Amino acid sequence: MARQISTRRKAFFTALAWSLGLLIFFPILWTILTSFKTEAEAIASPPSMFMFEWTMENYQEVMSRSNYFRHFMNSVVISVGSTVIGLAIAIPAAWSMAFSPSRYTKNILMWILSTKMLPPVGVLVPIYLIFRDAGLLDTRTGLVIVMTLINLPIIIWMLYTYFREIPGEILEAARMDGASLFNEIVYVLTPMAIPGIASTMLLNVILAWNEAFWTLNLTAAKAAPLTAFIASYSSPEGLFYAKLSAASTMAIAPILIMGWFSQKQLVRGLTFGAVK
Amino acid sequence: MATAQTRTAARLMMSPTVLLLLGWMIIPLSMTIWFSFQRYNLLMPGMEEWAGLLNYRFFLTDPAFFSALTNTLLLVGGVLLVTIVGGILFALLLDQSIFGQGIVRILVIAPFFVMPTVSALVWKNMFMNPVNGLFAWLAKLVGVAPFDFLAHAPLFSITMIVAWSWLPFATLILLTALQSLDSEQKEAAEMDGAGPVSIFMYITLPHLARAITVVVLIETIFLLSVFAEILVTTSGGPGYDSTNLTYLVYSQALLTFDVGGASAGGIVAVVLANIVAIFLIRIVGKNLEA
Numbered sequence: 001m002a003r004q005i006s007t008r009r010k011a012f013f014t015a016l017a018w019s020l021g022l023l024i025f026f027p028i029l030w031t032i033l034t035s036f037k038t039e040a041e042a043i044a045s046p047p048s049m050f051m052f053e054w055t056m057e058n059y060q061e062v063m064s065r066s067n068y069f070r071h072f073m074n075s076v077v078i079s080v081g082s083t084v085i086g087l088a089i090a091i092p093a094a095w096s097m098a099f100s101p102s103r104y105t106k107n108i109l110m111w112i113l114s115t116k117m118l119p120p121v122g123v124l125v126p127i128y129l130i131f132r133d134a135g136l137l138d139t140r141t142g143l144v145i146v147m148t149l150i151n152l153p154i155i156i157w158m159l160y161t162y163f164r165e166i167p168g169e170i171l172e173a174a175r176m177d178g179a180s181l182f183n184e185i186v187y188v189l190t191p192m193a194i195p196g197i198a199s200t201m202l203l204n205v206i207l208a209w210n211e212a213f214w215t216l217n218l219t220a221a222k223a224a225p226l227t228a229f230i231a232s233y234s235s236p237e238g239l240f241y242a243k244l245s246a247a248s249t250m251a252i253a254p255i256l257i258m259g260w261f262s263q264k265q266l267v268r269g270l271t272f273g274a275v276k
Numbered sequence: 277m278a279t280a281q282t283r284t285a286a287r288l289m290m291s292p293t294v295l296l297l298l299g300w301m302i303i304p305l306s307m308t309i310w311f312s313f314q315r316y317n318l319l320m321p322g323m324e325e326w327a328g329l330l331n332y333r334f335f336l337t338d339p340a341f342f343s344a345l346t347n348t349l350l351l352v353g354g355v356l357l358v359t360i361v362g363g364i365l366f367a368l369l370l371d372q373s374i375f376g377q378g379i380v381r382i383l384v385i386a387p388f389f390v391m392p393t394v395s396a397l398v399w400k401n402m403f404m405n406p407v408n409g410l411f412a413w414l415a416k417l418v419g420v421a422p423f424d425f426l427a428h429a430p431l432f433s434i435t436m437i438v439a440w441s442w443l444p445f446a447t448l449i450l451l452t453a454l455q456s457l458d459s460e461q462k463e464a465a466e467m468d469g470a471g472p473v474s475i476f477m478y479i480t481l482p483h484l485a486r487a488i489t490v491v492v493l494i495e496t497i498f499l500l501s502v503f504a505e506i507l508v509t510t511s512g513g514p515g516y517d518s519t520n521l522t523y524l525v526y527s528q529a530l531l532t533f534d535v536g537g538a539s540a541g542g543i544v545a546v547v548l549a550n551i552v553a554i555f556l557i558r559i560v561g562k563n564l565e566a
Contacts, residue, residue, distance in 0.1 A: 014374040017369045045413055093290045100285075108294065115297045117552075119545045122542040122546035124529055149296060244397060263448060275452055
């Protein structure tokens with residue numbers, strides 16, 4: 001009797017969770033489906049869910065007409081570039097805070113966190129003017145710099161929470177055996193920290209890929225990543241649902257897949273270790 | 277155990293981070309403060325002069341500021357309400373034993389990875405468009421006149437779009453917190469005859485309190501700066517109906533080139549964000565000691 005109730009209960013919750021989950025996911029599913037329709041079918045009434053003629057023409061058109069590949073590469077260069085530079089700066093810093101803490105470490109960490117709280121509009125004007133005068137507007141270099149700086153706090157914090165879980169005794173043992181500081185970091189710490197570094201990297205690429213304040217304000221045509229390229233579809237002339245869907249699907253697909261792999265790290269990274 | 281040598285090395289390894297972030301914070305921020313006291317418009321070069329508090333007076337007494345402030349608070353509050361309530365419900369649901377739990381979780385968190393410009397344009401065109409959108413089709417299906425969401429309820433529509441993007445974040449964090457709840461406590465309460473409602477009120481909810489606080493604070497920090505969703509859907513309009521503080525400062529800086537006014541607005545935004553930040557930093561700091 002009890003088992004029967006619990007099976008029924010499980011079936012009920014399964015049905016409820018699946019329908020609500022699909023409802024939340026529906027806009028993404030609908031975008032993907034629309035990207036395979038013709039423009040006429042995309043706005044057809046009644047709309048068809050699966051029973052339409054599947055076509056790849058939107059993808060071909062988006063790729064050929066709008067320099068899509070350049071914007072895609074801009075996104076790759078900006079998100080990966082800022083992540084790699086950020087890691088190179090943050091790994092030594094997080095290492096020293098986790099394994100050789102001083103009286104000030106906690107305050108420094110708090111201060112690093114507080115820089116992330118600075119709203120971008122607070123520095124929009126000076127950054128814009130500095131970039132204009134330095135010729136950095138609409139360049140990949142400029143965006144890599146900004147992206148590195150705005151995500152550095154998150155990188156440091158994530159690495160710090162991961163490094164703290166590595167037992168310091170192992171590092172001390174290496175030191176006793178005469179390993180230099182450099183060797184200690186490269187051969188002892190890094191292999192143990194690889195999982196943490198990898199998830200930090202993943203989350204940071206996702207955040208940089210989707211960042212849409214600085215990318216929209218500091219780029220025009222040349223260095224515009226996908227966020228800014230998609231925004232150009234907001235003009236009324238660009239109102240082609242199927243093409244918008246194809247461009248959108250291509251822009252979100254890589255990050256959606258990466259995101260699913262990083263769901264656990266997301267919690268740690270975005271709450272600065274406050275929720276694990 | 278650390279020797280003097282490693283301590284020095286540790287300081288050295290910290291310095292690039294500290295210097296970079298210090299530069300990123302101090303230089304532009306002091307420039308913003310300086311500009312905010314200047315009469316400075318990019319369209320009138322060479323006319324810069326000291327303006328005292330004039331920019332602040334203009335910005336704070338501008339009716340646009342008042343609507344932007346109200347809109348910012350409504351947007352943040354609305355999204356928080358939807359994502360916290362929805363997040364708790366989804367977290368409770370995903371915590372049950374169900375078939376295909378992993379897949380449902382993937383479906384629910386997916387919107388978080390959609391870039392803001394994509395989510396805003398997809399909602400604007402394919403769902404909320406009064407002629408070709410799915411909502412218009414649904415309305416016709418049940419015999420109601422289609423509603424032009426972004427023209428007649430712009431702030432509400434943007435709130436819904438942003439809430440859709442942030443619901444996964446709240447769900448994921450609350451679910452993580454929920455899964456750390458000791459099940460024995462719940463079983464003991466059940467044994468004592470507590471119903472599901474009182475278990476939720478007296479055990480689950482207090483356990484979630486910390487995670488909820490963290491979600492509220494982090495979301496607030498990000499939501500104060502919502503920008504792309506407004507830019508590609510309504511451009512702040514009609515009038516100032518969907519302009520938030522971030523968008524107002526942007527339009528003063530890069531559309532009317534009023535550097536002084538925009539800087540004053542930026543400082544106002546910094547002050548607002550700091551009020552929230554102080555609470556968040558305290559909570560995270562407490563956790564650091566544990």
